[in-house]
Amino acid sequence: xxDMRDRDESGRPRNARxxxxxxxxxxxxxxxVPTMPDDLSVTPVEALEHAQRxxxxxxxxxxxxxxxxxxxxxxxxxxxxxxxxxxxxxGVTHVRRGNARGxxxxxxxxxxxxxxxxxxxxxxxxxxxxxxxxxxxxxxxAEGIDPDMPVRIQLTHxxxxx
Numbered sequence: 001x002x003d004m005r006d007r008d009e010s011g012r013p014r015n016a017r018x019x020x021x022x023x024x025x026x027x028x029x030x031x032x033v034p035t036m037p038d039d040l041s042v043t044p045v046e047a048l049e050h051a052q053r054x055x056x057x058x059x060x061x062x063x064x065x066x067x068x069x070x071x072x073x074x075x076x077x078x079x080x081x082x083x084x085x086x087x088x089x090x091g092v093t094h095v096r097r098g099n100a101r102g103x104x105x106x107x108x109x110x111x112x113x114x115x116x117x118x119x120x121x122x123x124x125x126x127x128x129x130x131x132x133x134x135x136x137x138x139x140x141x142a143e144g145i146d147p148d149m150p151v152r153i154q155l156t157h158x159x160x161x162x
Contacts, residue, residue, distance in 0.1 A: 078122060133153055
């Protein structure tokens with residue numbers, strides 16, 4: 001019995017099935033939401049801007065893909081920060097999928113991972129705000145989860161307007 005997984009040209013496993021807005025696989029032939037390319041390359045600022053647009057559009061799974069691309073390219077000193085930001089987006093994905101246990105675990109782990117960067121956050125990342133929202137949502141998930149609950153992740157400090 002052969003391997004039925006989708007593979008790219010080099011033979012590496014790839015899931016070519018279409019995905020819904022929250023990253024769940026759909027049947028082959030279904031119309032899905034475009035995902036990020038596997039070879040996505042972004043600067044940290046581009047990653048934050050693109051991920052924020054996706055979070056604002058309630059597409060946390062896709063925001064996670066962008067943040068994961070930044071994590072893979074980040075210098076060693078920033079890797080855990082980007083990993084934590086990607087976990088925040090995955091935690092919100094679990095909220096949207098109605099998975100309270102997964103949401104709580106990922107959001108708590110993400111907050112723990114990013115908080116050490118609060119004293120000197122690069123790229124104007126709002127570590128304190130992100131961690132507070134992640135913990136708020138995680139605490140609410142302890143009581144069960146409403147997949148439609150408001151979650152407001154603002155990745156960077158917005159510039160003040162005059």
